[in-house]
């Protein structure tokens with residue numbers, strides 16, 4: 239307080255001293271003029287005042303002439319005789335005059351955005367958004383507004399994204415209703431969407447087959463403005479889907495598989511595992527392997543089968559490299575495991591812990607390295623707690639989806655421990671739990687709010703039937719190999735499985751030792767046998783899959 243008073247007193251002294259100084263100079267000037275002109279005090283005062291007014295008028299006149307020249311008035315008034323062009327000339331002169339005013343006063347500001355960005359700290363107090371660099375467009379169906387604008391030099395869209403919550407608040411919206419992205423032209427361009435209502439208040443219609451085929455990636459969700467959102471490329475990242483029970487994990491994953499079959503047709507191989515027959519059973523007929531089991535050993539056997547495939551593909555790639563041939567194209571494989579937490583449970587014994595550690599290592603390797611040779615893993619869990627799914631496995635996922643979870647800890651398990659330090663994070667607990675399928679999609683860099691697509695069952699069945707039919711046609715065109723002969727034989731007999739000891743002789747392998755026969759048969763078919771309740775042998779589905787894989 240004392241310091242403030244002292245500063246005020248000091249300022250008063252300074253101003254008084256300044257005023258006395260100015261008066262002294264003015265008196266000196268007047269005395270000098272009086273001396274030079276030899277006039278009296280009254281006449282000197284009147285002469286000086288008159289001269290100052292004349293100078294002021296001259297300055298104003300020069301400014302007006304400059305403005306007229308900039309407005310092009312001299313040309314329009316001098317040459318136009320008809321009234322309409324003269325009017326147009328006048329209007330033009332006025333707008334140009336405004337422009338000239340702008341040149342003097344600076345460009346107009348977008349007051350609403352400037353206020354929101356300054357208040358939120360996204361731009362500095364002395365900065366502003368230019369009105370001619372901002373466009374506000376209403377979204378269709380009254381969904382809200384889209385703001386496209388440039389932030390001042392020295393700022394980027396990231397400054398706005400980092401303050402998304404504060405900007406939303408300043409605009410009278412919520413963080414959940416606001417999405418900030420980089421605009422197309424430069425880092426200074428911001429593309430911001432602000433919804434009028436909470437997101438996904440109304441359901442969006444699922445995309446048609448044509449829309450899915452036209453999409454650049456593999457769709458699985460809608461954005462908050464109703465656009466289709468997808469994974470751009472399966473080879474770029476495995477996907478981890480977490481959320482509490484009944485939040486929509488399976489619905490979203492089914493949408494992804496459906497769209498993947500639409501995009502890849504018969505060229506997609508899926509391996510599916512879920513605790514009990516549930517959502518994934520819809521694709522059992524299309525799957526190379528479908529398991530309804532919560533047993534860790536079944537999960538492990540699938541992981542090992544895929545690791546084996548991964549090694550084979552690596553060998554093929556290396557061989558091609560050695561022979562200076564292009565890298566072979568591998569069929570895309572999707573491995574989807576529901577409620578993976580069940581498969582990492584250990585009984586606590588030394589043996590159990592060792593077994594779990596082996597599985598963690600194997601599955602982490604599959605998630606990490608599979609991508610390079612066309613194997614993409616999708617894991618789902620309804621238990622996003624630190625211990626349920628091992629962190630070594632979780633850390634391998636670049637893409638994550640978190641549906642509704644109630645706490646920050648669960649969100650960090652689902653989206654990564656550094657998620658809340660990323661640019662513009664969205665807290666999944668803020669989502670409306672009653673809107674199922676709603677989630678945060680984090681691609682490793684930025685997050686966006688999405689809602690999984692829910693396809694009607696008849697649409698999914700049509701996709702499944704279409705792929706089955708196309709596969710059938712593909713198998714018909716397969717060359718006459720032992721594999722094709724085995725398929726034909728089973729189809730002619732109307733059977734869906736056959737024991738090795740029966741199939742071998744039917745294909746001309748006359749070997750009395752069952753072990754040797756089995757080996758020769760599997761080498762000829764290029765498929766290993768399965769052990770089922772009816773014995774050791776082959777199912778028709780497995781052989782058909784193998785024929786497709788080879789084709």
Ligand SMILES: Nc1ncnc2c1ncn2[C@@H]1O[C@H](COP(=O)(O)OP(=O)(O)OP(=O)(O)O)[C@@H](O)[C@H]1O
Nearest residue numbers: 483484485486487488489620674675689690691692
């Ligand atoms: N996008 C959506 N639109 C409308 N309803 C949805 C959506 N997603 C999910 N649902 C509905 O929510 C319910 C739960 O969905 P789903 O079975 O996919 O959840 P989940 O998380 O897999 O459940 P759980 O963990 O118990 O297996 C279902 O009735 C489903 O139809």
